[in-house]
Amino acid sequence: MPELPEVETTANGIKPWLLNKTLKKIKVHNPSLRWRVPENLSDNFKGEKITNVCRRGKYILIETQKNSGLIIHLGMSGSLTVITKEKPLLKHDHVELIMQDDTIIRYNDPRRFGCVLDSEDFSKHPLISNLGPEPLSDDFTAKYLKYKSQNKSQAVKNFIMDGHIVVGVGNIYASEALFMAGINPKKAAGKISLQKYSTLVDAIKKVLLNAIAAGGTTLKDFVNADGKPGYFSQQLNVYGRKDKNCRHCNNPIQQIIQGQRSTFYCPKCQR
DNA sequence: AAGGATTCCTGTTGGC
């Protein structure tokens, strides 16, 4: 499941193949994704030079002109692969970006939770414009979280997974960061001290940076831009470890459901 | 208005 580190790795992986190159055409093999891939993508982008490839939250932005271009999300099973020599199309290959030099970027997404869209102004696009700060930026601070959580009864785990609060903290790393910070995921966001938020902010940054350094953790279906799977490169302390011993206190890890998502935590270490 | 519930989809997993 691509989380922020996987998206970062993917964006970095495809960047050298795209930057300052020109798009020859875009082939849409199957437009059926979370939102239908626009029919006229190829017309809009044919002959356009790519001026930047970057990440915002879990969106990959392929810029052709200042602040406009393609918006790609990998959903939970999406991947981008660089194709340099002939390779048969796979079942869930939805879109191909074909470059002037015949390099192909293939978008594959079995579960179709992702998207490939275009935008004339990223900063005004509804998917992008209301996003919270980047977790690895200096804007993401304990003070900010404390401010945003004022009077909130919402569980802190759901709070930090809300992209309007902070982007890129997915289900796996939310559990991991809360464990690292020693915070009970059920605790109301509004009742957490500034000091605890400081610990949490550090934990989120650390967990994400670790994963990026490891090339991205994943469960099953992530394939990085080189086409190599990036399985489980990082050790997970609580996620998926129901009934296993806590690595700190040896008591069993619990699994609960919050916001229809599994949360794993240690009731002894996280209060 | 806030926050919980639903929704999209298919590959994998667990139970019988």
Place this chain on the structure above:
DNA sequence: TGCCAACAGGAATCCT
């Protein structure tokens, strides 16, 4: 072993 139901998950959107 084989079949099938349950499950997982990002995040917009709907609903209360």
